[in-house]
Amino acid sequence: MATIRDVAKAAGVSVATVSRVINKNEYVNKETEQKVIVAMQELHYEPSSLARGLAGKKMNTIALMIPDISNPFFPGLARGVEDVAQQYDFNVFLCNSDDLAYKEKSYLEILRKKSIDGLIIISNNVNEEELEPLRMANIPVVLLDRPFNEQNYSVVRSNNRNGAIMAVEHLLAIGCKKIAHIAGPEKFVTARERRLGYEGIVSQYSWYTPSLIEHANFDIEGGKQAVTKLVANNTDIDGIFAGNDLMALGALKQLIKLGKNVPDDIALCGFDGISLTELTQPEITTIQQPIYEMGAAAALTLIKKLKGEITETKIQELDVKLIIRGSTEKGKKLPLAT
Amino acid sequence: MATIRDVAKAAGVSVATVSRVINKNEYVNKETEQKVIVAMQELHYEPSSLARGLAGKKMNTIALMIPDISNPFFPGLARGVEDVAQQYDFNVFLCNSDDLAYKEKSYLEILRKKSIDGLIIISNNVNEEELEPLRMANIPVVLLDRPFNEQNYSVVRSNNRNGAIMAVEHLLAIGCKKIAHIAGPEKFVTARERRLGYEGIVSQYSWYTPSLIEHANFDIEGGKQAVTKLVANNTDIDGIFAGNDLMALGALKQLIKLGKNVPDDIALCGFDGISLTELTQPEITTIQQPIYEMGAAAALTLIKKLKGEITETKIQELDVKLIIRGSTEKGKKLPLAT
DNA sequence: TTGAAAGCGTTACCAC
DNA sequence: GTGGTAACGCTTTCAA
Numbered sequence: 131m132a133t134i135r136d137v138a139k140a141a142g143v144s145v146a147t148v149s150r151v152i153n154k155n156e157y158v159n160k161e162t163e164q165k166v167i168v169a170m171q172e173l174h175y176e177p178s179s180l181a182r183g184l185a186g187k188k189m190n191t192i193a194l195m196i197p198d199i200s201n202p203f204f205p206g207l208a209r210g211v212e213d214v215a216q217q218y219d220f221n222v223f224l225c226n227s228d229d230l231a232y233k234e235k236s237y238l239e240i241l242r243k244k245s246i247d248g249l250i251i252i253s254n255n256v257n258e259e260e261l262e263p264l265r266m267a268n269i270p271v272v273l274l275d276r277p278f279n280e281q282n283y284s285v286v287r288s289n290n291r292n293g294a295i296m297a298v299e300h301l302l303a304i305g306c307k308k309i310a311h312i313a314g315p316e317k318f319v320t321a322r323e324r325r326l327g328y329e330g331i332v333s334q335y336s337w338y339t340p341s342l343i344e345h346a347n348f349d350i351e352g353g354k355q356a357v358t359k360l361v362a363n364n365t366d367i368d369g370i371f372a373g374n375d376l377m378a379l380g381a382l383k384q385l386i387k388l389g390k391n392v393p394d395d396i397a398l399c400g401f402d403g404i405s406l407t408e409l410t411q412p413e414i415t416t417i418q419q420p421i422y423e424m425g426a427a428a429a430l431t432l433i434k435k436l437k438g439e440i441t442e443t444k445i446q447e448l449d450v451k452l453i454i455r456g457s458t459e460k461g462k463k464l465p466l467a468t
Numbered sequence: 469m470a471t472i473r474d475v476a477k478a479a480g481v482s483v484a485t486v487s488r489v490i491n492k493n494e495y496v497n498k499e500t501e502q503k504v505i506v507a508m509q510e511l512h513y514e515p516s517s518l519a520r521g522l523a524g525k526k527m528n529t530i531a532l533m534i535p536d537i538s539n540p541f542f543p544g545l546a547r548g549v550e551d552v553a554q555q556y557d558f559n560v561f562l563c564n565s566d567d568l569a570y571k572e573k574s575y576l577e578i579l580r581k582k583s584i585d586g587l588i589i590i591s592n593n594v595n596e597e598e599l600e601p602l603r604m605a606n607i608p609v610v611l612l613d614r615p616f617n618e619q620n621y622s623v624v625r626s627n628n629r630n631g632a633i634m635a636v637e638h639l640l641a642i643g644c645k646k647i648a649h650i651a652g653p654e655k656f657v658t659a660r661e662r663r664l665g666y667e668g669i670v671s672q673y674s675w676y677t678p679s680l681i682e683h684a685n686f687d688i689e690g691g692k693q694a695v696t697k698l699v700a701n702n703t704d705i706d707g708i709f710a711g712n713d714l715m716a717l718g719a720l721k722q723l724i725k726l727g728k729n730v731p732d733d734i735a736l737c738g739f740d741g742i743s744l745t746e747l748t749q750p751e752i753t754t755i756q757q758p759i760y761e762m763g764a765a766a767a768l769t770l771i772k773k774l775k776g777e778i779t780e781t782k783i784q785e786l787d788v789k790l791i792i793r794g795s796t797e798k799g800k801k802l803p804l805a806t
Numbered sequence: 807t808t809g810a811a812a813g814c815g816t817t818a819c820c821a822c
Numbered sequence: 823g824t825g826g827t828a829a830c831g832c833t834t835t836c837a838a
């Protein structure tokens with residue numbers, strides 16, 4: 131590997147000059163610049179990121195900390211992040227935390243040691259204090275999807291509460307008379323916001339009782355279990371708003387197993403817009419978050435901060451969208467699955 | 469951030485000594501060691517990876533180059549890779565190539581500049597020549613899933629041909645009399661191997677004709693299109709072996725749309741074992757690859773190479789497994805979806 | 807506009 | 823066992 135010295139020698143100039151043409155900051159004589167460029171090409175010179183980093187430059191590396199890339203919600207986000215990063219010549223470290231505080235902490239340390247430039251994080255655990263070392267090290271952080279604090283950090287999230295309202299209103303619009311909600315764990319801001327959206331609407335109705343809310347884990351199994359309980363406790367439910375798509379998927383499975391017709395007996399609406407909801411029979415109506423765009427927006431915000439193009443912290447709340455599919459199209463004839 | 473100098477000063481020893489206790493290679497007096505350790509803790513000293521890297525040490529960073537993290541096949545692999553990496557204190561760069569040669573090339577350059585220690589790659593494009601620079605730089609490479617060369621690189625893959633044979637034999641065993649195959653693009657080794665496995669079995673039968681093989685893209689749309697053609701050209705097909713699960717998913721959708729009963733009219737078997745196949749109605753029988761384990765094995769191999777615990781290149785061929793589900797359980801009464 | 811040289815925080819070699 | 827110090831490859835300040 132050729133070094134900057136080799137280039138300098140080959141071009142007959144000083145190391146400093148070569149550095150100047152690499153960084154394009156200071157003025158360099160056009161002719162000298164050409165000589166240097168030629169020398170760089172001939173030697174296939176590639177600056178060492180390490181050395182630049184040590185000398186105080188950015189590494190063009192960010193980290194993306196998510197609970198679990200194998201959860202279908204995250205790959206889209208990750209792709210959005212990585213695409214933008216790629217576009218701006220950044221690389222991204224993938225960090226799976228499993229939403230475990232100790233893994234997150236351990237990563238935060240490592241990332242500092244490795245001189246990453248910035249962090250995009252999705253976490254329920256992390257707080258001001260844990261991020262303090264990054265603040266000290268001047269490493270900007272963007273909170274994605276689940277902000278714990280919207281004052282001191284840039285945040286990218288979607289409008290969960292509105293989405294929930296849209297979901298419930300849609301179920302009402304198609305004629306549902308008693309709508310249950312499968313809520314995610316309360317430790318998720320997103321779960322809380324969606325529950326609040328649901329409650330905001332249904333609490334005006336006389337049929338509403340708190341037992342229409344069933345909490346469950348944000349996964350398929352959670353959806354199944356919740357449905358079982360819900361159906362046992364409330365014989366006349368005719369609509370379910372699931373707090374995320376995975377739970378909706380589980381709910382659908384279980385409803386079919388229990389012999390319920392979806393949507394005619396019970397209509398179902400999910401939240402997230404992951405592609406799995408298009409594969410079921412019937413397909414699942416859902417509140418679509420702009421997942422990819424959220425990742426992309428987070429990455430863009432972070433990179434602009436790193437480049438100094440943004441200094442203030444800002445909140446980006448992206449809009450969600452109701453996607454109507456078979457699971458709420460009552461009375462429509464669907465092709466049989468078996 | 470405290471540096472090694474600060475620690476040395478605080479402990480009243482030389483920088484070299486501190487370095488020694490950090491690296492635990494050479495002998496250091498127990499007492500001095502203690503002093504140093506105490507000093508490190510008091511100053512919250514954390515060695516800079518950059519500096520270590522510049523000085524010739526490994527960065528404990530590997531790259532994972534895959535086509536697209538949002539393709540459901542890859543997150544499991546990525547998770548396997550990252551888990552093992554995490555366990556050995558490595559970080560992983562996520563690189564989405566979209567299977568595009570120019571993106572791959574660009575990444576290969578960047579990775580070299582950034583002094584990554586090793587690479588795990590899934591690619592149809594990359595070849596000996598393109599990886600030469602890494603070889604020169606002494607950066608080990610592990611080929612995952614789609615080896616282009618099994619001589620000079622360590623390879624982790626699964627037994628595609630066997631899997632295909634298992635799939636076809638299963639379809640025969642449940643009574644299928646005419647089995648078609650939706651094959652992936654020929655540029656994928658995996659697609660070719662599966663097709664060969666299929667042909668190996670069916671070519672012995674009198675009903676076999678090459679028109680039973682339909683090529684399509686490895687995605688849902690591909691599966692749909694292939695089914696349309698297949699059904700149009702071969703009215704008496706009663707079994708389909710899809711070259712991967714995404715195609716099987718599309719195939720199922722289209723079969724239902726065409727009014728076919730799966731499995732009674734046409735049985736269906738996929739390949740990969742991604743979790744989506746459990747969500748459909750009926751659930752899809754598939755040949756399950758140990759996806760997570762493949763990622764984990766690749767990472768383990770790479771890291772062992774980096775640690776010098778392995779020197780030779782080796783091939784790991786993991787076994788696949790037939791998972792029987794509704795799409796091949798003929799005559800079994802399934803709950804209705806609508 | 808350019809060059810010399812002092813860092814950046816480690817490691818590793820050579821002395822003692 | 824331990825210390826001194828060149829070297830890793832670059833950026834940046836200071837002079838010229």
